[in-house]
């Protein structure tokens with residue numbers, strides 16, 4: 129573990145600052161209790177950075193992120209920044225978070241979701257269907273559709289338009305990501321499900337071929353391939369039959385929002401975006417949800433996705449899984465005590481959830 133542990137905090141937009149304040153407070157409290165030295169830097173990202181600096185992600189921010197052990201982010205974006213045109217800009221230059229993911233090469237995004245006993249009634253499932261669900265969506269984060277080129281919207285001769293995006297993956301991008309999937313499956317139940325659309329996409333054919341090839345090095349792991357449409361259906365039908373799910377950038381994005389339903393709300397889901405399983409590299413921790421403009425500024429956002437992201441930070445960047453588990457336990461206590469925000473059917477404020485988690489940490 130680095131000493132001091134260097135953390136860069138980028139609250140982002142919308143509810144980002146509200147939930148990051150809670151995550152950071154939990155991080156600082158646990159570090160103080162455990163005698164862990166920290167060096168914390170703050171900066172702006174995306175909309176907030178655009179308003180102050182006219183850039184969605186400054187070079188200085190990238191440098192600070194690379195020099196940090198971890199980056200804690202809220203969420204970024206909002207309609208007020210959607211239509212800003214930067215001539216000739218790549219997708220990453222138009223999105224601060226995408227630039228940071230690309231610069232840090234955090235290609236392996238871990239998005240766990242599970243069913244909490246005390247929240248079963250809040251899910252759209254019958255309790256007996258979702259009880260025991262504990263899934264990890266592994267989303268490839270640095271390739272595929274969001275970064276692909278060519279892309280564009282062209283006007284045709286008849287005045288109508290055509291739009292296109294390319295889902296590019298090299299065999300090496302798939303290979304390094306699949307290896308993380310097999311490693312993590314080995315640390316869990318030994319079951320790995322890879323999802324693709326190899327029935328209709330060339331990138332899917334390569335994906336399935338390379339994942340199968342990497343699997344030859346992991347004979348102890350049970351690999352299953354499913355078409356994404358069927359996989360998402362099965363995830364709804366029998367949530368407990370999945371463990372680790374390997375998905376490209378877009379399918380992973382869809383799958384992780386979908387399995388948030390196991391936990392009762394999108395606000396519950398954390399993520400860790402890693403440069404492989406190499407603890408020496410800077411990693412990004414952020415909730416899966418977006419900036420929720422509909423509830424921003426009201427003090428009612430669920431901060432648990434961010435708090436659980438801090439738990440993942442303890443596990444992967446500080447190599448202190450025990451402290452990550454302590455945060456998980458504090459969150460469980462908060463849920464069991466019924467201190468729930470509106471998205472979970474309660475009436476607690478962000479601050480009340482914060483206080484309950486802090487008191488449960490002791």
Ligand code: NAD
Pocket residue numbers: 143147202203204205206207225394395396414415416417418419420421422423428429430431433469471
């Ligand atoms: P969203 O995740 O912001 O919101 C979807 C729904 O979930 C909303 O009803 C919202 O109120 C609710 N919700 C989300 N997080 C919550 C929380 N912590 N507590 C309580 N309720 C919560 O998705 P969206 O509305 O599609 O997107 C809004 C903006 O966020 C867009 O600009 C989008 O681009 C951006 N976005 C950013 C990220 C990111 O930074 N990683 C991810 C997704 C969306």
